[in-house]
Amino acid sequence: MSDERDAAARPPALELRSVVKRFPLRSLAAYGKAVHAMDDVSFVLEAGGSLALVGESGSGKTTTASVIARLYERDSGDLVVDGEPARPFRNRAESLAYKKKVQLIFQDPFGSLNPTHTIRSILERPFLIHGLADGRADLEARLSEALEQVGLSPAAEYLRRFPHELSGGQRQRVNIARTFAVEPSIVLADEPTSMLDVSIRMGVMNMMLDLKERKGVSYLYITHDLAGARYMCGSIAVMYAGMIMEIGPTEDVIRDAVHPYVKLLKSASPSPESGLARAPLDASGEIPSLIDPPSGCRFHPRCPYAEPRCREAVPELADLGGGRGVRCVLALR
Amino acid sequence: MSDTMLEVRNLRAGYATAKGFVRAVDDVSFSLRRGEFLGIAGESGCGKSTLAYAIMRLLRDNARVESGGLLFKGRDLVPMPAAEVDALRWTDMAMVFQSAMNALNPVLSIGEQLTDAVHAHRSVSRDEAEAMAVEMLALVDINADRLRSYPHQLSGGMKQRVMIAMALILKPELLIMDEPTTALDVVVQRSIIEKIEELRRRLGFSVIFITHDLSLLVEISDSLGIMYAGRLVEYGPAAALFNEPRHPYTEGLMNSFPSLTGPLRRMDGIEGRTPDLLSPPPGCRYAPRCRYARPACSEGGCPGLAPSGEGRLSACPYPMGGRADGGVAGEGGRL
Numbered sequence: 001m002s003d004e005r006d007a008a009a010r011p012p013a014l015e016l017r018s019v020v021k022r023f024p025l026r027s028l029a030a031y032g033k034a035v036h037a038m039d040d041v042s043f044v045l046e047a048g049g050s051l052a053l054v055g056e057s058g059s060g061k062t063t064t065a066s067v068i069a070r071l072y073e074r075d076s077g078d079l080v081v082d083g084e085p086a087r088p089f090r091n092r093a094e095s096l097a098y099k100k101k102v103q104l105i106f107q108d109p110f111g112s113l114n115p116t117h118t119i120r121s122i123l124e125r126p127f128l129i130h131g132l133a134d135g136r137a138d139l140e141a142r143l144s145e146a147l148e149q150v151g152l153s154p155a156a157e158y159l160r161r162f163p164h165e166l167s168g169g170q171r172q173r174v175n176i177a178r179t180f181a182v183e184p185s186i187v188l189a190d191e192p193t194s195m196l197d198v199s200i201r202m203g204v205m206n207m208m209l210d211l212k213e214r215k216g217v218s219y220l221y222i223t224h225d226l227a228g229a230r231y232m233c234g235s236i237a238v239m240y241a242g243m244i245m246e247i248g249p250t251e252d253v254i255r256d257a258v259h260p261y262v263k264l265l266k267s268a269s270p271s272p273e274s275g276l277a278r279a280p281l282d283a284s285g286e287i288p289s290l291i292d293p294p295s296g297c298r299f300h301p302r303c304p305y306a307e308p309r310c311r312e313a314v315p316e317l318a319d320l321g322g323g324r325g326v327r328c329v330l331a332l333r
Numbered sequence: 334m335s336d337t338m339l340e341v342r343n344l345r346a347g348y349a350t351a352k353g354f355v356r357a358v359d360d361v362s363f364s365l366r367r368g369e370f371l372g373i374a375g376e377s378g379c380g381k382s383t384l385a386y387a388i389m390r391l392l393r394d395n396a397r398v399e400s401g402g403l404l405f406k407g408r409d410l411v412p413m414p415a416a417e418v419d420a421l422r423w424t425d426m427a428m429v430f431q432s433a434m435n436a437l438n439p440v441l442s443i444g445e446q447l448t449d450a451v452h453a454h455r456s457v458s459r460d461e462a463e464a465m466a467v468e469m470l471a472l473v474d475i476n477a478d479r480l481r482s483y484p485h486q487l488s489g490g491m492k493q494r495v496m497i498a499m500a501l502i503l504k505p506e507l508l509i510m511d512e513p514t515t516a517l518d519v520v521v522q523r524s525i526i527e528k529i530e531e532l533r534r535r536l537g538f539s540v541i542f543i544t545h546d547l548s549l550l551v552e553i554s555d556s557l558g559i560m561y562a563g564r565l566v567e568y569g570p571a572a573a574l575f576n577e578p579r580h581p582y583t584e585g586l587m588n589s590f591p592s593l594t595g596p597l598r599r600m601d602g603i604e605g606r607t608p609d610l611l612s613p614p615p616g617c618r619y620a621p622r623c624r625y626a627r628p629a630c631s632e633g634g635c636p637g638l639a640p641s642g643e644g645r646l647s648a649c650p651y652p653m654g655g656r657a658d659g660g661v662a663g664e665g666g667r668l
Binding site for chain 2: 226230254272286287
C-alpha cells in the first residue's frame with residue numbers, strides 16, 4: 001500500500017478473495033449444520049509487508065492461517081500466493097514447494113517440538129525434507145546458522161539438548177529457527193509469544209522483526225493483543241465471528257477505529273496511558289455461536305448502534321480509501 | 334477499629350521437593366488497608382500464587398510457611414488452628430482461583446454450588462440460601478434462571494462471574510484473585526474487572542489481584558507490588574510505579590508491554606530468564622539480568638525492601654535517577 005511502484009513490480013505475497021471455510025458438524029443432532037469459521041475473508045498482504053490478524057478466541061484467525069497454510073482447503077474463494085492462484089496439489093512435490101514457501105509458527109512452544117527428539121534431529125528435518133543441505137558439512141553449518149540467528153549460541157550446545165531442557169522462550173526460538181530454515185517467503189505466526197513469560201516476549205518479538213528485515217519475508221501475525229499487533233505490523237485486520245470487520249494501516253485503525261467492535265476491542269485492551277480515566281465499556285456479551293451465526297452483521301446483537309437493517313443483510317467490506325475497509329453500515333454515512 | 338485488613342510480615346514459604354526446599358516466597362512484607370485494591374505482578378514462578386495460597390492457608394501438603402506472620406484483622410493466621418481458619422475462610426476472606434473456569438463442579442448446578450458455600454458456613458434455610466444466590470448472581474449480571482444451569486452450559490466469562498459471585502456470597506472483607514481473567518478474552522476480561530470494581534465500591538471489600546499482566550494492573554490497582562524470584566522488589570502507589578519505576582525489574586517489566594496509544598518505540602523486555610529458586614544467585618536475584626548491575630550487586634545477601642521516599646519501597650539500593658541511560662530508543666526496522 002505504501003509504494004505503488006514496488007507493488008507493481010512484485011505481486012502481493014498473499015491475496016485472499018472472499019474465502020469461506022465451514023466445518024460440517026458430524027453429530028446426528030446437528031445434521032446439515034456447520035461451524036462458519038471463515039466467511040467472505042479478503043485481504044492483501046504486500047510482499048515484504050506485515051499484516052496483523054487480530055481477534056478474540058473463536059474469531060476465525062487461526063482457521064485463516066490454517067487455510068493459508070493449506071492444512072485444510074478452503075470451501076470457496078481465491079487464495080493467491082506470490083501471484084499464483086492456489087490449486088489442488090497434484091503431487092507431493094507441489095505440496096512440498098508450497099510448504100517451503102508458506103511456513104507456520106505455532107502458539108505452543110511446548111507442544112510443537114517432539115519431546116523424544118533432540119534439537120538437532122528436530123532442526124535437521126526441514127533441511128532433509130526439502131533437500132536444502134549439500135552434504136554433512138553444509139548441514140552442520142546451516143544448523144549452526146539457523147540457531148545462531150535466533151540468538152541460541154553456541155549452537156552445538158543447543159543441538160545436543162532435548163526440548164524439556166530448554167525454557168519456553170528458547171523452545172519458541174527453536175520453532176522460529178525451524179520456520180526460517182526453509183527460507184520461506186511468507187511466515188504465518190499464530191500467537192507466537194502468548195505462551196511465553198512476559199519479560200521474554202519482547203525479545204522474541206524483536207528477533208522476529210529483525211529476521212523479517214534481514215530475510216525480506218512477509219508476515220501474517222495472529223494475535224489477540226491489539227498493542228502487540230501495533231508493535232509488530234504495518235497493517236491490521238480485525239476479525240469477529242469469522243469475518244473481517246475492519247482493515248487498514250495499523251496506526252489509522254487503532255487511532256480512529258470506525259467499526260463499533262474495533263472500538264470496543266480498543267477500549268477493553270489494557271492501556272496504562274489512557275486507562276486511569278477510561279470510559280466504561282459500551283457493549284458486553286461474547287462472541288456468538290458460529291454454528292448459527294446471527295443474521296446480518298454478526299456483531300449486531302452486541303452493537304450499541306445497531307439499526308433494524310443490521311439484522312437483515314451482511315454489510316459489505318466498504319472501501320474507505322487510504323487502504324482502509326470497514327464492514328459496517330455506519331461507515332457508509 | 335484498625336484500618337489495616339491484612340499485614341504480611343517477613344513471610345517465608347516454600348515447597349519441599351525431591352531436589353530440596355524451594356523457597357517460593359522469601360521475606361515478603363506488605364500491608365493492605367480496608368477497601369484497598371492491591372495488585373501483585375510477577376512472572377511465572379515468582380511466588381505470587383504461593384503468597385495467595387499462604388494467606389488463604391491453602392498451601393498443599395508439601396508446602397509450608399517457614400516463618401513470618403499473616404495478620405488478618407490483627408489475628409495471625411499462621412499459627413491459627415485449622416478450625417478457626419475454616420471459620421474465617423469464605424466468610425471473611427475468599428479467593429477466586431486461577432483455573433476458575435474448571436473450578437466449578439461439572440455435575441452440580443450453579444445454584445447447588447452457590448448454596449453449598451452458604452450452607453457450609455451459615456445455618457440458613459434452603460430458601461434463604463437460594464435468595465442469597467439469586468442476589469449474588471444478579472450482582473454479576475447473571476439471570477436467576479441460570480441457577481438450574483450446569484457449568485458446561487455457560488461461557489467462560491459467565492463461569493468466571495459465577496466464581497466471583499460464589500466468592501462474594503458471604504460478603505467477605507478480603508477477596509484474593511489469582512489470575513482471574515487470564516484465560517478470558519479482553520472484552521470479557523474488561524467487563525469482569527469493571528464488575529469487580531463496581532462491587533468493591535458497593536460492598537467495600539479489599540482486593541489482592543494477582544497477575545502477570547502489569548499493564549492491566551497499573552490501570553486497576555491502588556497499590557502495586559512487584560515480585561521477582563520470591564521477593565517483593567518494589568511496592569507503592571500504582572500510578573507512581575508506572576510513571577517512575579524505582580527498581581530495574583519494574584522498569585524491565587514496563588518495557589515488556591508494547592503501548593497501544595503512546596509513542597511507538599522499540600522495547601527490549603528483559604534479557605535472560607528467571608533464576609532457579611533451588612539455588613538462587615548470590616546478592617540481588619535480579620542482578621544477572623539487570624542492565625544496571627554493578628559487581629557489588631552480586632555479592633552478599635539479597636537486598637530487602639527499603640523506603641525510597643514518597644511512601645514507596647524499593648529493593649534496589651541504587652536510585653534510578655542516576656541511570657540516565659534508561660532510554661530505550663531503538664533503531665532498525667519499523668521501530
